[in-house]
Amino acid sequence: MNRLCIALTLITLFGFAVALKSPICGIKASFVGKCKGFAYIPQKNRCVRISGDCSGKGNFFKRLEACEASCL
Numbered sequence: 001m002n003r004l005c006i007a008l009t010l011i012t013l014f015g016f017a018v019a020l021k022s023p024i025c026g027i028k029a030s031f032v033g034k035c036k037g038f039a040y041i042p043q044k045n046r047c048v049r050i051s052g053d054c055s056g057k058g059n060f061f062k063r064l065e066a067c068e069a070s071c072l
Helices: 002-019 064-071
Strands: 035-041 046-052
Touching: 035 064, 046 064
Parallel strands: none
Antiparallel strands: 035 046
């Protein structure tokens, strides 16, 4: 029984580790600002258009292709 629990825990942790291609994709996207771009939304498993921060940091991409290449 203990081995089964350990195995399931390891499988679950491995799934979380490979779920995101980049740690940036797990950061909550900023929805405040004057720039338009794209952010990866884990719950939808896709990149969506948002209005957000222009600083270029975190989960904010100016192009859809860049978001998809980094997060999908």
